[in-house]
Every structure is written in structure tokens, then in C-alpha cells.
Amino acid sequence: MTEPQIIESATPDPTPARFDTLPLDAKLLRAVADSGYALMTPIQAKAIPIVLEGRDVMGAAQTGTGKTAAFSIPLLQRMLKHENASASPARHPVRALVLAPTRELADQVANNIKAYAKHTNLRVTCVFGGIDMKPQTLVLKGGVEVLIATPGRLLDHIEAKNCVLNQVEYVVLDEADRMLDIGFLPDLQRILSFLPKTRQTLLFSATFSPEIKRLSQSYLQDPVLVEVARPNATAKNVEQLFYSVTDDDKRAVVRQILRQREIKQAIVFVNSKLGAARLARSFERDGLRTAALHGDKSQDERLKSLEAFKRGEVDLLVATDVAARGLDIADLPAVFNFDVPFNAEDYVHRIGRTGRAGASGVAVTLVTRADARLVADIEKLVKRTLDLQAFELPDDRGSRSARYEGVERSDRPARPRREESFYDAAPAAAAPRPAYRPPAAPRDAFFDKPYEASQRDEPPAWDKGAAAAPRSVSSNIKPKKKVAALFGAKAPAASLES
DNA sequence: AAAAAAT
DSSP: OOOOEEEEESSOOSSOOBGGGSOOOHHHHHHHHHTTOOBOOHHHHHHHHHHHTTOOEEEEOOTTSOHHHHHHHHHHHHHHHSOOTTOOTTTOOOOEEEEOSSHHHHHHHHHHHHHHTTTSSOOEEEEOSSSOHHHHHHHHHHOOSEEEEOHHHHHHHHHTTOSOOTTOOEEEEETHHHHTSTTTHHHHHHHHHTSOSSSEEEEEESOOOHHHHHHHGGGOSSOEEEEESSTTOOOTTEEEEEEEOOGGGHHHHHHHHHHHTTOOOEEEEOSOHHHHHHHHHHHHHTTOOEEEEOTTSOHHHHHHHHHHHHTTSOSEEEEOGGGTSSOOOTTOOEEEESSOOSSHHHHHHHHTTSSGGGOOEEEEEEEOGGGHHHHHHHHHHHTOOOOEEEOOOOTTTTOHHHHTTTSOGGGSOOOOOOOSOTTTTOGGGGSOOOSOOOTTSOSSHHHHSOOOTTOOOSOOGGGGGGGSSOOOSOGGGOOHHHHHHHHTTOOOOOOSOO
């Protein structure tokens, strides 16, 4: 295997190039201008010319820097330029396939591509699960050139022979490292088995572990690695705060920070669907306009929650990692990690929901003593020393729910409906005092010393087996054996690390 | 220890 060519730029070009300097069809340039873009971001400036050349690309750039446009605009240009001569018009084969790991992201990417393609004759559609297949089937049978999909539903359509994929010329894996992880890989491989071997393949993500880089080489031909800044880097414009808390204090801490920093909107990430549902109810009782987004909700509810949040009708979106990747919510000021994510990569993606397109944002991560390993993993991945601070709540906790913690629900006094808004009704307002003390008085020795990746506490019960070997930073693909098994003996040896 | 993606 040949070494991939590496195009890298640590510092953004000081004079960003304009889209209209690119050799693009006027129809595309007009659509880009309609979208309000004149200047390219660094990943766009680097990747678009290479995609236009027809090369396979692995593109890595920080969250919120316009990766979707970086692959879709040159892809549309190539489709306009290179008519599919072999296709018989009656068959309407799909020419470009874009795969995404969540339904909401597939929908968003499809809407972007539709906007860029609006002056062309290319037909763009999106299929994903959770909704009726029939309308999707009708559209597919009518003919579609650009198909955006989540893996499961696409396989359904393939099996039902609703779409023809044997003439696909372009494949994009958005959030490529997620698409290549163990949970998606079997579906992905089945889908790829229906596609021609000769095609242009594009992989894009903000995070690529060395293992995934290696693995992805078996899906790329003579690829160019386009990297803007260090891989796995977090956006510079996101302030990252880490507070040591107890589980019981978490909700009050979030409320306190919302008030203190006057944060009007935030995503609160939790690690489980049930946790998301419960926490959303709790914030709702506190008078915050809250919506939940997780995989146990109907697709209709999921889209409604997200739309309400985007429209600003909702203050808090309590979500699982279904919302961690790719979702573009304009001007979101804050992200909370109510639970520390299990995968360090997901930390990078979660906090990437704020600070998009150059805006500033704050990311607050609540850390309990059980999270030491996870925080160390994040530290190692983002190659930053994380400053863990103690968080002191005001004496009165400012909340009924905190005071009645542990009391049977039926024993609680009926909660009066709030009339004032959450922010106006601040119960702690009478006692203005700093929300937290600097870590001068750490709670115990655990929080006293800085985390180190090598620091190992007694392994938790669930992780006894792994205690001997150091934990992989890329926990997505921890079970190396399984990955190797999928690829048999011919696991690719070429590495992008040089 | 979990979520996501098909039903």
C-alpha cells in the first residue's frame, strides 16, 4: 500500500480564499452565495480542490468548520461535469451516496446538499428509519442522483430493491470514525458490498484515532489525508470547564451555572436514555423549558424536540450521544456534560455543538470521583491539561428537588406552578456569592492531584478484565480482536502516522 | 457502564 499524501496546515491561511475563485459551475456558485458564504474555511480551501481532482480524501478538521460543504460542493461539481454515460435514463441509478450515523444528522446533511444543488437538476433525497418507508420508496423509485441515508434503513431499501446502487460513483462517510466503529461496521460493509469497486470515497470527521485511520485505508484508494490543525483538537473558541461534583449536586450545579453565566440555551448531555428522560422532567419542574432527545423517543418527537430547540422555544435540550455529532445549532452558547462521556472522542464532538462557525461557547463538564479514568482519557486525547475545579453551591441549594432528594415522590408537597421565568425567579439571588471557590480547598486527595493518563485507581468491577492492559484512548474500537476478526489476516498495515 | 442504527 502506498503512503498517503498528506496535506496539512496548522495555521489557517491568513487570507482565506473566496468560493468564487474555484472552478465551480455557476449554478453551484450561485447556491453557495445564496447560503451566505463567500469565504472558504481552511478545511474547505484544502479539501475542495483535491475532491475536484477525483482523489479519495480523508478529511479531518475541528467541529463547526464546514466539513459538509467541504465534501458536498466539489462532489456536486463532479456530478455536473461527469455525466454518468453508462446509465440508462430509465434506471435512475444513484450516483452519490452519503452515509451518516444518526437520523437527525442525515436529515441535516441532506438539507445542506439540497441547498447547494437547488439550481441544478440533480435530485437529492434522504432516507432513515423511524418513519414510514412508503414515501421514501416512491421517491427512490422516481429516481435520485444523490442519496443521503442512515445504514439500517438503506439496507432495507436495498433489500426491497427500491434503489440501484451498482453505479454509485461517489461515497461519503460523514462522521467517518463513527461509521467505521464496531457497531456500524457490519452494516457499512454490507452496503459497500453493493457498490462498484471503482469510485471516489470521502471520509470526514473531527476525530480519527490511529486505529481508525489504519482501518479506513482498506476503503480508500491512494488517499490524500487533509488535516487542518491537530486531529482530535477541540475548537479554540470553546471555553472548557471541569467541576468536581457529587451526583446529588449535579442538577443544582447546572441551574446555578445557567443563572450565574446567564446562559439562555444549552444542550445537556447524559449517558443514558432513561437518564435523559428523567433529567428533562426534573428541569421542566424547575421552570426551564426543556426538551429531551434520545433513541427511545419516536422519530416524530425527536425531530420536534430538535426543531423546538433550534427555534429557541426551548431552553435546554437534554440529550444522549444521538445529538453528539454533527448537529449544527446556530449560536448555541453552552454545552453541559452532565455525565462524562464514555468515549473521549464523543467529548470532542459534544462540545463541538457550541462555538460553531467561529462563535464563542462554553463547555461545562461535571466530574464525579467515579469519572477519573474517563477524564484522563479526554486529557490524553485532546492533549491538554484539564483544570478540575471544586464547585461550591450556595447553602440553600436553591431548589426543592435537591431538598427532597431521596424522599418518596408521593410524600413530596405539591409543586406550585412557577409563574416567573426560571432566570427571574432565582432563589439564590438574595445571597450573591461566588458560585465556586478556586481549588484552594479541595474536597479530598482525589481531587487534589492532577489527573494522569497513567493514574490507575482500583479498577471498577465492570473493568476487572481490562486492568492488566492500559486502556486504549480510542475506546470506540477497544476490542481490537473483533476488528481484526472482521478483516481476517489482511488487516491493513499502512499507517498515516509518520 | 451506553448509544446509535431496521422492525
